[in-house]
């Protein structure tokens with residue numbers, strides 16, 4: 001009877017087709033010109049293109065400007081703790097492989113407070129899509145230095161300039177055992193962002209995308225030289241990777257054929273920070289996903305549990321003398 | 327003493343109970359000997375409780391005072407709820423580990439000592455001298471020392487007696503305590519069930535050799551009558567009981583990071599969980615373990631995370647998130663000595679207040695504590711149920727003394743009522759809100775990903791009934807009120823605890839967690855002398871069950887007894903104004919406005935009935951305050 005009720009309700013609530021606005025949640029409250037807006041649009045488009053049922057889709061984030069993301073999606077969302085979206089996403093996925101899980105994180109969230117989870121998530125390789133919004137600064141807490149801040153950046157905690165060279169998230173990621181998908185793009189190339197998140201989503205395993213993201217509030221003009229000079233972007237193209245449209249290709253002519261299967265070449269490219277490489281650096285479809293590795297052969301149902309609990313209790317049972325032991 | 331080569335065997339001495347220590351260098355199998363002995367005793371109908379004796383160092387040198395490794399077995403006619411006081415009989419594989427027990431004051435004055443005698447003739451004169459010295463010292467001090475040629479006798483059967491002595495000693499103990507040899511043989515076969523038939527046979531031979539030797543040479547017989555048992559019982563330690571409880575509760579995901587003394591619960595669970603479709607995830611740290619569990623729970627698979635003090639501290643921010651998001655979560659904290667790394671293998675009840683109040687802000691959670699091994703099992707089942715009924719974090723506190731202690735208790739009868747309901751994926755009714763708090767109870771049905779129409783963004787930020795971020799002062803306060811109300815709603819369903827012993831009188835002793843048995847025993851002893859004393863044990867610490875205040879009011883004084891530190895008034899620096907109370911005493915004073923006194927120890931050992939008894943007697947002889 002309950003089954004029937006479910007089917008009926010499903011019929012009522014399941015639209016045949018999802019439009020863009022089916023994925024639109026609350027009104028985004030990022031600053032004007034903030035790169036996060038473009039990333040949001042790309043992901044909403046991806047959901048629409050792939051017709052992801054909103055109830056089967058979960059956006060998990062940490063804390064930061066970028067981590068407000070799930071509030072702006074009309075899917076399930078989990079806006080959790082600073083630095084911890086990855087283990088939350090792993091937990092969601094472990095027994096719910098039916099859910100499509102995305103993680104939105106910032107450079108502070110991922111590369112500072114969440115570093116250990118970042119490394120280990122890559123190694124677990126759950127089937128999730130991780131989008132790291134890298135604005136090179138802490139936005140939400142109002143302008144502190146980030147691990148990815150360029151050297152010399154003046155922030156509220158580095159008034160005379162950051163003394164350290166920026167951490168390179170790509171080389172770190174590509175150095176981790178079991179890494180299975182790494183891409184980079186920039187928020188001001190919407191079409192490329194869309195193509196890359198789509199490829200990432202289609203990949204089975206953890207897809208890590210670093211999106212260089214403009215923060216007009218605290219990093220005003222930082223990416224201007226790159227925006228003004230398309231030659232300072234290096235488009236990585238390949239038949240198994242990014243295939244830019246003719247119009248993109250006509251603007252971004254600095255291109256290089258790169259096979260995403262080539263890890264050694266990917267590592268070399270990752271070292272390059274100027275020009276900024278844009279495209280899929282690495283993809284390996286053969287790395288098993290954690291939730292598959294940990295999938296149980298046994299069904300989780302009451303009778304199975306009873307049988308195993310009884311069997312285990314037998315092992316520890318002291319039968320009264322005279323009664324049949326086992 | 328010997329007549330015709332046989333000792334003149336006196337009739338067995340009738341006892342209610344005995345505490346037996348078996349100590350050796352680590353690796354000599356004293357624990358296996360004691361565990362098997364306890365199992366045989368339990369099968370014969372005795373109540374048993376075992377306590378592991380863990381050396382102070384990880385790899386202590388052989389024959390060292392700090393190296394005493396082994397087990398204490400308390401056997402009795404009736405059920406046993408704790409490890410008791412000092413040993414009545416000790417078996418030692420060498421004189422140094424025996425000296426260790428003597429120094430630790432774990433031997434009852436004048437107790438029976440069975441001592442491996444091979445050291446008397448050791449090639450090293452220092453060893454031989456140390457042996458003789460202790461032997462003579464003990465004899466002079468009134469201990470009843472029997473020298474046993476363990477190695478010599480075992481050598482008749484095996485080439486390497488180092489590994490076989492424990493079964494010889496087992497046979498000897500079975501003879502001394504009048505246990506059935508056939509039953510013992512059977513139990514040895516079970517102990518070595520995973521080994522070859524040859525190994526089993528050898529161990530059974532050793533068992534019989536010990537039996538025969540004692541029969542022939544030892545004028546020592548104890549008889550502890552048993553009540554006929556007609557029910558099946560299980561013998562497990564506290565951590566295994568936790569693991570069993572996790573399975574039986576229907577939880578499917580456990581995320582943990584190894585930490586003593588909690589880890590063995592996860593070891594056990596790892597060995598069986600997959601057979602019911604479960605998974606134990608060893609995360610990269612405790613923060614990841616807690617957040618992983620939260621993720622699984624959020625997705626509808628109520629999860630557990632198992633830890634100990636330092637891990638609990640790391641998880642606190644995540645627990646606050648679960649509270650804020652109203653995500654059910656079970657946390658098992660096997661407490662150890664703190665603060666910091668403290669005493670990893672030792673028992674302490676130091677985490678009660680941090681379990682309650684450890685997260686920042688107002689983060690109401692349920693906190694309960696297991697009283698014994700049986701309770702470890704059932705507490706997990708109850709915790710899962712409460713977690714999912716109230717969408718709350720439930721912390722279950724046990725401690726290092728329960729982790730490795732074994733008890734025989736009635737075999738649980740599995741019930742499907744214990745299990746989590748299957749995950750709800752029905753569409754959410756139109757207009758339903760993710761935090762549609764009930765005005766009276768604060769309860770709200772939660773939406774699980776996959777449910778059509780239930781899409782919302784769960785957030786650790788203050789939020790309203792739609793889960794939208796709320797900075798509005800009234801909205802924030804309303805949500806806080808709703809999360810708080812659920813504790814009260816749960817409190818109303820709790821059964822008032824009962825007082826054991828006197829229902830009114832001079833002193834009420836209140837405890838929580840693993841001290842229940844020891845406190846009850848101590849209270850019985852002072853009652854036997856005519857004092858009017860009661861014992862109250864609290865299973866729920868947050869919320870506190872109804873009716874406790876009335877119990878407190880019926881006694882002239884109230885004493886909280888805990889295995890943790892509280893300042894002592896006899897310390898010249900300490901007075902009523904600066905005294906730091908034990909965890910429970912703080913709580914009771916604040917809740918009931920009663921001048922609760924406290925007493926505790928922080929020695930890393932389970933509280934023994936004898937020391938509690940002494941503390942109670944001291945209170946009873948002090949000036950009685952004017953009744954309130």
Ligand SMILES: Cc1ncc(C[n+]2csc(CCOP(=O)(O)OP(=O)(O)O)c2C)c(N)n1
Pocket residue numbers: 063064065066067082105106107108109110133135137138139140141146
């Ligand atoms: C445990 C903890 N520490 C610190 C903070 C404060 N905090 C919130 S966001 C943030 C950094 C945000 O930077 P980033 O991750 O780069 O995200 P952005 O705001 O730039 O998008 C910090 C330090 C916090 N919320 N929790």
Ligand code: SF4
Pocket residue numbers: 029030031033034035036065066135139140214215216217218
């Ligand atoms: S502070 Fe920067 S990152 Fe944050 S919303 Fe504004 S522009 Fe975006």
